[in-house]
Amino acid sequence: MANKPIIGITMGDPAGIGPEIVVKALSNKEIYKKVNPLVIGSKNIIEKAIEITKIKMDIIEIKEDEMNTWREKDFYFGKLYILDLNNIRGDIPFGKISAEAGKAAFEYIKKSIELAMEGLIDGVATAPINKEAIRAAGINFIGHTEIFAELTKSEDVLTMFQVDKLRIFFLTRHVSLIKACSMVTMNNIYKTLIACDKALKNLGLINATIAVAALNPHGGERGLFGTEEEREIIPAIKKAREEGIRVEGPVPADSVFYWARLGCYDAVLSLYHDQGHIAAKTLDFERTVSVTTGLPFIRTSVDHGTAFDIAGKGIASSVSMEEAIKVAGEYAKFFTSPSLRFD
Structure with a gap:
């Protein structure tokens, strides 16, 4: 061969x-x-x-x-x-x-x-x-x-964007923003984190750290700007950690992609379509590649x-x-x- x-x-x-x-x-x-x-x-x-x-x-x-x-x-x-x-x-x-x-x-x-x-x-x-x-x-x-x-x-197919050192997974993609927000549930996030971890291992990243992007400004500020972080996202992260997955967050979406590009995280779980797309395409529109995992x-x-x-x-x-x-x-x-x- x-x-x-x-x-x-x-x-x-x-x-x-x-x-x-x-x-x-x-x-x-x-x-x-x-x-x-x-x-x-x-x-x-x-x-x-x-x-x-x-x-x-x-x-x-x-x-x-x-x-x-x-x-x-x-x-x-x-x-x-x-x-x-x-x-x-x-x-x-x-x-x-x-x-x-x-x-x-x-x-x-x-x-x-x-x-x-x-x-x-x-x-x-x-x-x-x-x-x-x-x-x-x-x-x-x-x-x-x-x-x-x-x-x-x-069954466990995910889309991952890769540009430079930045890798982005998506919890939701081709749905309306209001529907995407309704899909930010503890169970959906937990299952997606399991799939992300498996996908990264299959791409050769054995001990990868995943950051979960926050949904609300400033990560919700303990419920001041929304309750999804406290009610859904944090419990999902905790459950994934109990399974041995290295996951951090929720990290405010206005900074998580920057830190990931610097190498602080191996991948980011974006919660909706444009949240991740804007970050990748602003970094380098032409060199953004879509990878189908699973x-x-x-x-x-x-x-x-x-x-x-x-x-x-x-x-x-x-x-x-x-x-x-x-x-x-x-x-x-x-x-x-x-x-x-x-x-």
């Missing part, structure tokens, strides 16, 4: 910037020093992306029944290796919601999961999909995370959408895609070495 992990890179929605940022990312020589990148997508769309970006590279098509053979080889810079699903006929208009594009994007993801579950690739980095296009194709999933969780039959393999993603407004123009930045591929490569070893797993 080659000494670098094979990372499957799903092409994303063909109507968005996914194909072009994949091509741009693979024009970075550093990627090939860390991983063997395999694009899972449509060859004709990738050819168009190469034309749009004006990047010179040879396309090497890999057949699925050849995958075991390719595990013994190194992939070389200047060549784009692709598993062509051949599921797009003709042109897909840029910047428009398309059922055909949504269906194709789902099929790239599904194939990446199959390959990872069979051990033919070591991890997955995903380019962006469009939720409306997925829905238009009649596919009943909200997004990437839900697809990966369902198709791998994984799967049988590592999955990372860019932390931006399909950018329909600039799709096909060749101007989209590939920095987040590059970072997602690198992070997948860094963590893949903990999933391919059974002795390092904490199931």
Whole structure:
């Protein structure tokens, strides 16, 4: 086996910037020093992306029944290796919601999961999909995370953002703020802390310290600014500590992410979507990577959408895609070495 992990890179929605940022990312020589990148997508769309970006590279098509053979080889810079699903006929208009594009994007993801579950690739980095296009194709999933969780039959799936030394987990994500607040319960926080600790161990962080962000200003000031800290968060932290988890908090949200970046904590549990997103994206918007934990393999993603407004123009930045591929490569070893797993 080659000494670098094979990372499957799903092409994303063909109507968005996914194909072009994949091509741009693979024009970075550093990627090939860390991983063997395999694009899972449509060859004709990738050819168009190469034309749009004006990047010179040879396309090497890999057949699925050849995958075991390719595990013994190194992939070389200047060549784009692709598993062509051949599921797009003709042109897909840029910047428009398309059922055909949504269906194709789902099929790239599904194939990446199959390959990872069979051990033919070591991890997955995903380019962006469009939720409306997925829905238009009649596919009943909200997004990437839900697809990966369902198709791998994984129950304790969490999203973790990573940027620089900062790692952020989320208690809640795609719900309204008022609903998110109602979900800040002792039981939800306790169960999530258990899952966070397990996820960090599976990423090689054995004695990690987790900080729980406070919900209210100044951590509630002993009930002066809200009772959630005293009533729900502190009891959950106490219960998690009794299980041997190293957890601190609640730490006021206006400072916890700063201290975590300095290394005081290995990860932060954010209580709602924007609480963690704002911190990560303000630190470095382009280099924020979304990591899905709790799967049988590592999955990372860019932390931006399909950018329909600039799709096909060749101007989209590939920095987040590059970072997602690198992070997948860094963590893949903990999933391919059974002795390092904490199931």
